[in-house]
Amino acid sequence: MTKIKNYAFAFCAVLLFVAELSAQQLIRTRPIEIDDVLTNPGKGFMTFQRFNGDNLNSGNGWTEGLTIDYQEFDGDLTNEGYPDTTIAYYRVYWKYIETADGKYNWELLDRALYTAKSRGQTLMIRIAPYGNDSKQDVPNWYRKMVDPNHEWKSPVPKWAVNPEDPRYAQYFGRMVRALGARYDGHPNVEGIDLAIVGAWGEGEGSQLLSKNTMQLLVEAYTESFTKTPLIALLMDEKTNKYASSLADIGWRVDCIGDLDFWAAEENGFAHMYDLYPQRIHNCGVREAWKSAPLSFEICGTFLRWKENQGYDREDVAYILNESLKWHISSFNAKSSPVPEEWKDLVDDWLKKMGYRFVLRTIAYPEYTVPGEMVPYNSWWENKGVAPIYKDFLLAIRLTNEKRTEVFITDADIKSWLPGDIIYDDAIAIPWDMPNGTYQMQVGIVDPQSHEPKVNLAIEGRDNEGWYSFGEIKVKKSKYGGRK
Known part of the structure; x- marks a missing residue:
């Protein structure tokens, strides 16, 4: 009987957490496009x-x-x-x-x-x-x-x-x-x-x-x-x-x-x-x-x-x-x-010439808790005349003074032909992720080093080649989660 009560409690906690996420506000970012000549690999x-x-x-x-x-x-x-x-x-x-x-x-x-x-x-x-x-x-x-x-x-x-x-x-x-x-x-x-x-x-x-x-x-x-x-x-x-x-x-x-x-x-x-x-x-x-x-x-x-x-x-x-x-x-x-x-x-x-990637819109929850998934929706455009032919990876990075975490997506960017690309996915926040406010960043990275290799046609590039598009809070939920 005790096990049944525990399972019921856990199930209710999950439902309440989902309700909490659905109630929170989405952050929707529209990066500013730039018109610079970009020097990029393979083109x-x-x-x-x-x-x-x-x-x-x-x-x-x-x-x-x-x-x-x-x-x-x-x-x-x-x-x-x-x-x-x-x-x-x-x-x-x-x-x-x-x-x-x-x-x-x-x-x-x-x-x-x-x-x-x-x-x-x-x-x-x-x-x-x-x-x-x-x-x-x-x-x-x-x-x-x-x-x-x-x-x-x-x-x-x-x-x-x-x-x-x-x-x-x-x-x-x-x-x-x-x-x-x-x-x-x-x-x-x-x-x-x-x-x-x-x-x-x-x-x-x-x-x-x-x-x-x-x-x-x-x-x-x-x-x-x-x-x-x-x-x-x-x-x-x-x-x-x-x-x-x-x-x-x-x-x-x-x-x-x-x-x-x-x-x-x-x-x-x-x-x-x-x-x-x-x-x-x-x-x-x-x-x-x-x-x-x-x-x-x-x-x-x-x-x-x-x-x-x-x-x-x-x-x-x-x-x-x-x-x-x-x-x-x-x-x-x-x-x-x-x-x-x-x-x-x-x-x-x-x-x-070649590829030219613009991140048009990305939307994600305003906060999350350790151990949970952060879904996001993104709209990209390839404004060039060809795809990228290199085995680079699309990555999301969360970073602040306490922790930096890189999340590799399963996006097949070699299939991103000229025109619009819709890519929706989710990242899993580690259980030991410290509470705090993190910069949300995106990059197209090398498969071995996970370092950015491609310049995007948007503002927000830092010295390492990552592009910041907003902030997300990681916090302890009143229904569970960890500090």
């Missing part, structure tokens, strides 16, 4: 063959496929005339990676990864099979093996070697697999370009590959990189569709901005009008952005757009808007400066 501009704080390329040219010429670093991460970045892009020829048959110069990439991390960046990598002259050839040992008397043809040959020679897929594929064995899942590798043939690895002539050769080259990447994102050059229908059938793969193009670069010699052809819209559709990659990143590269440089092509603001705005329509996340401007008169266009572009 925005990239440095090219350089790192944050390095001098940009002089003039309107750039370096291509060579080893990095490391600059002396003075501690200032600013890129003068160029946006802040979180990604460094390194493109290097096969010959520099595999210096002898089966001998890999990993120190080349290790140093680049270390430097990028020290400058607040991750590293995106392409190992290109060759460039467009004898100094940018395949590895010497491979050339001697397959075709020691090869003569180069200008201006840009489709092949520096015969890709249908089975040794090409064998040895280039072996290098790719060795790359994956060493770097797949590396926390500081942003992504790997799926490059199989053509000068600079841009895929020229991929449509001429036999099915067997194409599949062997593609599979070298998809079987070796199962954790690190792959980004395939937009090549041809059979190649891109085959790659996409094996994994969630992003795509990239390397001539964003070509409105008339070679139009006079090529019957008016321009990549932005006559190739990219059609190939995006035909290669079946229109929806790839929902699950994998898209990374584009400028055609020439911004200074060439201005000085050689004579582009005006209307031309630049058209190019940038097309890339947004295609759901761009990151951009390689080849570490060449942005003309001052276009800076406002680029800033507006950066605000839309």
Whole structure:
């Protein structure tokens, strides 16, 4: 009989506590949105063959496929005339990676990864099979093996070697697999370009590959990189569709901005009008952005757009808007400066590129007690053109001078596509949580350190990267609970 009375008392206490919670006032907060350019992981501009704080390329040219010429670093991460970045892009020829048959110069990439991390960046990598002259050839040992008397043809040959020679897929594929064995899942590798043939690895002539050769080259990447994102050059229908059938793969193009670069010699052809819209559709990659990143590269440089092509603001705005329509996340401007008169266009572009999270509204009870759940309702908006692709976590933090507690939610923020997101959840207050008034904060955090990694487009950010949105009282209930 005593047990029954105790259970009845406990049940009544729970009912009274629920009634107490339902009677209390909800705190409803609407954070103030900001219009700043936000520098965030996995999106925005990239440095090219350089790192944050390095001098940009002089003039309107750039370096291509060579080893990095490391600059002396003075501690200032600013890129003068160029946006802040979180990604460094390194493109290097096969010959520099595999210096002898089966001998890999990993120190080349290790140093680049270390430097990028020290400058607040991750590293995106392409190992290109060759460039467009004898100094940018395949590895010497491979050339001697397959075709020691090869003569180069200008201006840009489709092949520096015969890709249908089975040794090409064998040895280039072996290098790719060795790359994956060493770097797949590396926390500081942003992504790997799926490059199989053509000068600079841009895929020229991929449509001429036999099915067997194409599949062997593609599979070298998809079987070796199962954790690190792959980004395939937009090549041809059979190649891109085959790659996409094996994994969630992003795509990239390397001539964003070509409105008339070679139009006079090529019957008016321009990549932005006559190739990219059609190939995006035909290669079946229109929806790839929902699950994998898209990374584009400028055609020439911004200074060439201005000085050689004579582009005006209307031309630049058209190019940038097309890339947004295609759901761009990151951009390689080849570490060449942005003309001052276009800076406002680029800033507006950066605000839309990739993801941009705004917390619109969050509502929660004005107080709680130890051992109880605190429900909350939230409305978010992704004002960018793509989701976030990193395995970051949404977290709530309660903090005051006595105690700080971080609560990891089960929100799948990688599914937060552009537009509205409704996320409702609850956090469990520990039984030993001291009484007091706590700041309620939100952050998107690293899965290991639980430290904030993403800047939100709202006010309230503290020095650690958390965003305060209100206060909550933790107190002892007259029906139970603990101090």
